Amino acid sequence: MRSPSRWHVALTVGFLALLSVAPLWVDASGRGYLVTVLTRVVIFGLAAMSLDFVMGYGGMVSLGHAAFLGAGAYTAGALTYHSLDGSRLLGIPGTDQTLVTWPLATVVGALLGLVIGGLSLRTKGIYFIMATLAFNQMIYFLFNALEIYGGDDGVGLFAARRAIGPLDASDDTVFFYVCFAVLVALAVILNLVVRSPFGRVVRGCRSNMARMAALGYQTYRYRLAAFALSAAITSLAGAMAVTESQFLSPSFAEWTESGELLVMVIVGGLGSLIGGVIGAGALFLLEELSIDITDNWQFFVGVGLLAIVLGAPRGLTGVLLGLGRSHD
Amino acid sequence: MNLFIEQTLNGLQLGFTLLMVSAGLTLIFGIMNIINLAHGSAFVAADVGGRTGNYLLALLAGIAGAAVAGLIVELGLIRRLYHRDHLYQVLATFALVLIANQAVQMIWGSTPRSVAAPEFLDRTVTVLPGLPYPAYRLAITATGIAVIVFLHLLVERTRVGMWIRAGRTHRELLGAFGVNVRLLYTLVFAVGAGLAGLAGVVAAPFLSVESGIGDHFLILSFVVIVVGGIGSLKGALYGSLMLGRTYLPDLFGRFVDPSTAATAGASVASASIYLVMVVVLVVKPNGLFGLADE
Numbered sequence: 001m002r003s004p005s006r007w008h009v010a011l012t013v014g015f016l017a018l019l020s021v022a023p024l025w026v027d028a029s030g031r032g033y034l035v036t037v038l039t040r041v042v043i044f045g046l047a048a049m050s051l052d053f054v055m056g057y058g059g060m061v062s063l064g065h066a067a068f069l070g071a072g073a074y075t076a077g078a079l080t081y082h083s084l085d086g087s088r089l090l091g092i093p094g095t096d097q098t099l100v101t102w103p104l105a106t107v108v109g110a111l112l113g114l115v116i117g118g119l120s121l122r123t124k125g126i127y128f129i130m131a132t133l134a135f136n137q138m139i140y141f142l143f144n145a146l147e148i149y150g151g152d153d154g155v156g157l158f159a160a161r162r163a164i165g166p167l168d169a170s171d172d173t174v175f176f177y178v179c180f181a182v183l184v185a186l187a188v189i190l191n192l193v194v195r196s197p198f199g200r201v202v203r204g205c206r207s208n209m210a211r212m213a214a215l216g217y218q219t220y221r222y223r224l225a226a227f228a229l230s231a232a233i234t235s236l237a238g239a240m241a242v243t244e245s246q247f248l249s250p251s252f253a254e255w256t257e258s259g260e261l262l263v264m265v266i267v268g269g270l271g272s273l274i275g276g277v278i279g280a281g282a283l284f285l286l287e288e289l290s291i292d293i294t295d296n297w298q299f300f301v302g303v304g305l306l307a308i309v310l311g312a313p314r315g316l317t318g319v320l321l322g323l324g325r326s327h328d
Numbered sequence: 329m330n331l332f333i334e335q336t337l338n339g340l341q342l343g344f345t346l347l348m349v350s351a352g353l354t355l356i357f358g359i360m361n362i363i364n365l366a367h368g369s370a371f372v373a374a375d376v377g378g379r380t381g382n383y384l385l386a387l388l389a390g391i392a393g394a395a396v397a398g399l400i401v402e403l404g405l406i407r408r409l410y411h412r413d414h415l416y417q418v419l420a421t422f423a424l425v426l427i428a429n430q431a432v433q434m435i436w437g438s439t440p441r442s443v444a445a446p447e448f449l450d451r452t453v454t455v456l457p458g459l460p461y462p463a464y465r466l467a468i469t470a471t472g473i474a475v476i477v478f479l480h481l482l483v484e485r486t487r488v489g490m491w492i493r494a495g496r497t498h499r500e501l502l503g504a505f506g507v508n509v510r511l512l513y514t515l516v517f518a519v520g521a522g523l524a525g526l527a528g529v530v531a532a533p534f535l536s537v538e539s540g541i542g543d544h545f546l547i548l549s550f551v552v553i554v555v556g557g558i559g560s561l562k563g564a565l566y567g568s569l570m571l572g573r574t575y576l577p578d579l580f581g582r583f584v585d586p587s588t589a590a591t592a593g594a595s596v597a598s599a600s601i602y603l604v605m606v607v608v609l610v611v612k613p614n615g616l617f618g619l620a621d622e
Binding site for chain 1: 357361408409413418419420422423424425427429430431433434543547550599610614615
């Protein structure tokens with residue numbers, strides 16, 4: 001178990017600071033369109049960070065987090081959809097007010113996390129991975145069946161506002177900072193959680209579940225609570241992602257999306273929280289750089305991933321912290 | 329009544345196709361304790377072989393190609409991951425999925441293709457008065473039965489099978505007795521991949537062959553194994569047949585008649601197989617026939 005080091009805090013603050021000025025930099029260099037890419041880094045980085053929380057600290061390898069991403073996207077997206085055409089969802093009028101849709105998506109994610117986690121955590125090891133993946137598929141097919149939102153084609157919500165309270169965040173730079181604020185808040189919260197007594201029990205379960213049980217902890221409940229917290233945050237990220245893209249489709253919940261979140265965590269560095277955001281940054285950067293050269297950038301993601309698994313299992317954060325340590 | 333019989337036969341055929349993928353996977357999980365997401369890609373590799381025209385040639389090429397691919401992957405990659413966390417096995421094989429899917433697209437494009445059944449099976453037989461049924465589907469069911477009988481005899485009646493069973497629980501001891509465990513693992517992995525390849529070729533005529541098609545079968549196989557229990561051939565058999573019957577409406581909607589694939593009913597049917605899994609997880613977390621401590 002890693003103790004919070006000075007270097008780790010410095011890396012977290014440093015990377016977030018870098019991210020906070022990135023829109024100004026891309027604007028100044030005349031590539032303002034990249035702001036939306038940065039926003040996606042923030043949103044998917046948030047999801048990867050919450051996955052790192054269950055995986056790096058809780059030892060629960062989930063290959064089903066795209067289910068929560070999709071749940072958040074469909075909660076927020078459906079409400080927005082109904083506000084656009086004025087229809088009702090189960091008797092409730094729709095809304096594009098993110099102060100309503102985002103918290104609601106978070107709650108839906110937590111509940112879904114309790115159900116999926118509650119069942120999957122009855123299993124261990126490989127079974128757990130496969131069970132989360134299977135639940136992911138179940139959710140994916142359910143979204144596919146929602147003909148009202150375009151079935152497997154999805155539906156555009158382009159006429160919707162990005163309303164945040166009285167603020168209209170339709171401007172991409174404004175919206176970036178809204179998402180960034182959410183990311184910073186949750187980075188602080190998650191860092192506090194992993195250092196809290198609750199977080200210590202969860203980390204203890206990762207190291208030695210039998211011993212934690214022998215000490216009298218209800219390991220199942222602690223792990224389930226951690227899983228649900230992660231699901232809630234990932235679901236929030238899904239809601240943010242649909243507000244960003246203004247397009248709702250089942251692809252949010254595709255199993256490869258779960259895999260990509262996993263990749264972000266590993267590329268960035270497992271068990272560091274900020275690693276998820278760094279990994280998201282690295283992945284979107286690679287996509288952006290290679291998209292002009294080749295359509296098959298995922299091929300190179302695969303090759304790079306193999307290199308990381310075999311050569312640098314602690315990811316970029318591990319490399320950066322290793323550099324930091326050498327100066328200690 | 330005829331419809332019911334036809335549906336059941338279809339379910340059997342699908343179940344046995346699924347079984348060919350799952351049986352190889354469950355052997356790999358059971359003995360090597362390694363998770364392999366790229367297993368479905370062997371399915372694709374074989375599908376590709378299935379386009380060469382001569383069906384029997386394609387069958388042999390598909391199985392051999394998938395087995396050799398499995399051999400290379402085991403020697404070059406999986407071998408380094410035995411002692412690593414499952415997470416890294418997931419990641420490494422996910423990387424293989426990305427590479428394989430993209431490679432298929434780069435080489436053959438993203439347009440789905442269809443593969444014809446071999447001529448001598450491209451007809452119907454009358455299984456019951458008034459119920460014609462495609463001979464090819466019956467042949468798949470027969471192939472699946474042959475595979476499971478072969479695997480059962482291999483695992484339960486031969487020396488290699490004895491090693492496989494021993495390797496599941498007493499890996500070090502098996503090595504101490506002079507068995508080349510590394511070679512055994514490599515062979516099991518190659519046989520598993522070959523089986524996925526076989527499934528890929530035989531399934532090709534009633535699927536539209538495209539990059540990523542293996543993923544569907546891979547995830548279904550995971551469900552089969554979660555339901556049946558890791559390492560249990562019996563579990564894979566019962567799991568496959570159960571899911572084959574349940575999943576049926578969707579798979580046929582999805583692959584045979586794309587226009588009906590869009591209907592909500594099909595997607596709900598495919599979601600329903602996961603309900604089967606949920607029930608089993610609640611009652612028996614290690615699967616129906618899983619070992620008590622995995």
